Amino acid sequence: MSVLDLARPEIRAMQPYSSARMEASDGQIWLNANESSWLPEGDAGVGCNRYPEPQPSALIDTLAELYGVHREQLLVGRGSDEAIDLLVRAFCRAGQDAILIQPPTFGMYSVCARIQNAHVVEVALKSDFTLDVDALLAAVTPAVKLVFICTPNNPTGQIVPRADIERLAQTLSGRALLIVDEAYIEFSDADSAIELIDRHENLAVLRTLSKAWALAGARIGSLLASAEVIALLRRIMAPYPLPLPCVAAALSALSTVGQQSAREHLAVIREQRDVMQKALVRLAGVREVLPSHANFVAVRFDDPGAAYQRLLAAGIVVRDVRRYPNLDDALRITIGTPQENARVLDVLKASALQEARA
Incomplete structure (x- = not known):
């Protein structure tokens, strides 16, 4: 069974929008996207008169090296929020499928689900705000397509041990996609779940440059997952999600200095x-x-x-x-x-x- 069997069949079958930049990235005179041939005032050669790359090669390569994945396993978008929304839209049929969360936790998981009219299954954290793995697994029904784990958790700050994450990925194989949100992991000594991606095709990891990298205003987030999941989500994301100045800011923050x-x-x-x-x-x-x-x-x-x-x-x-x-x-x-x-x-x-x- 492929992890894509969990996705909505109409998404798997759809023909994605083909942007002008996707169809042709080479050339010296670009007259294919109805852009202006003149730079805007104050642009200073940045090139904002042109549409940006849908997935900027330099940024993809830099992030792939930083996170230790292949470039085909990485999707960059407008913060982690965009990746969460894409996952819900790709895997949850409106009115039928569900996500599973462990409150108290990051609110955007349930917001994106409700916008999609997907159900939200809640399994509360224990009284000490640690994850109850057995209770979580007992609550998974055939309708649950996405299970979100936040570690360190927002707003409580606790981590989920990697052994628990691996157990969840193994048990949920063929049943649901496990998404591990590591927005705050740079502030901890915990091992990243990224190392498990190659062993579990139903595991995805969210990372962001908003926190440890001080780029909340640039809105740069990443989803790390199997190449198949990344390719599926690229079909439904906006044609040009990342503004050029934001990409430049990210590359500067990720430089050696x-x-x-x-x-x-x-x-x-x-x-x-x-x-x-x-x-x-x-x-x-x-x-x-x-x-x-x-x-x-x-x-x-x-x-x-x-x-x-x-x-x-x-x-x-x-x-x-x-x-x-x-x-x-x-x-x-x-x-x-x-x-x-x-x-x-x-x-x-x-x-x-x-x-x-x-």
């Missing part, structure tokens, strides 16, 4: 995460700081609403995650610069002192 800078910032974030965890847990009004392997910490407060408003009044915006299951007393705080982190602690300390005097 850029990679060194990223490693230095990662070291600071890891150090500051430890500082914040130890300092926050000592503050009055803080119930618990969840263990985190990401670039954030989830913090339980006696009065999370008041803590949120006091931080906001000081110009500090954190994430209110009280709507998530089992996090109704929590805020998620991203690890910033040492100065930003110190400011957060100062505001929370001052708030605690004010409450003690009241």
Whole structure:
């Protein structure tokens, strides 16, 4: 059985849109795409008057080397969100098929499913926010085509052991595609699931340049999977998903100098995460700081609403995650610069002192 047997038959059979850039990439005078032959003001030779490559060769090669995959196993798009949407549209028939998620987790999995009118099966994480593999597998029905695992998990920060990921991939073979979202893995010491792709054709991995590579504004994300899955998704993605300036920004960030800078910032974030965890847990009004392997910490407060408003009044915006299951007393705080982190602690300390005097 091929993993593509899990995909929608009409997607497998469809004739993809053939863009002008896909049909002809060579030549000296391009008159095939109804583009302007003049550069726009301020372009400085970047070439924004021309459509970009659908999958920029230089970026594909650089990312393939970074992640240790063949270029045919990699799809680049507008952040991880686009890859999630493509997967749902390719594998889930509206009103019939389903995805499986483990809340609390990243909200875009269910959003993309509901836009497609696919069902969402939920298997809650354990009370310590670790994955219940047995419960997950017991919930898989023939309708479930995609199983999403987020590690480190957003918004809780815990990791899924690779042995659990491999067990899931093996058990779900021929039944569902397992998607491992590794948006935050650079902040942890966990092994990537990318190494399992060649052994499990039903395993896919999401990666992004938004977090560790500081390119959230450029919107560059990758899906790593079997060449067959990548080829299928290329049929349904937008003709020109990546703007040229974004590709240039990504290549700069992934250069030798850029990679060194990223490693230095990662070291600071890891150090500051430890500082914040130890300092926050000592503050009055803080119930618990969840263990985190990401670039954030989830913090339980006696009065999370008041803590949120006091931080906001000081110009500090954190994430209110009280709507998530089992996090109704929590805020998620991203690890910033040492100065930003110190400011957060100062505001929370001052708030605690004010409450003690009241």
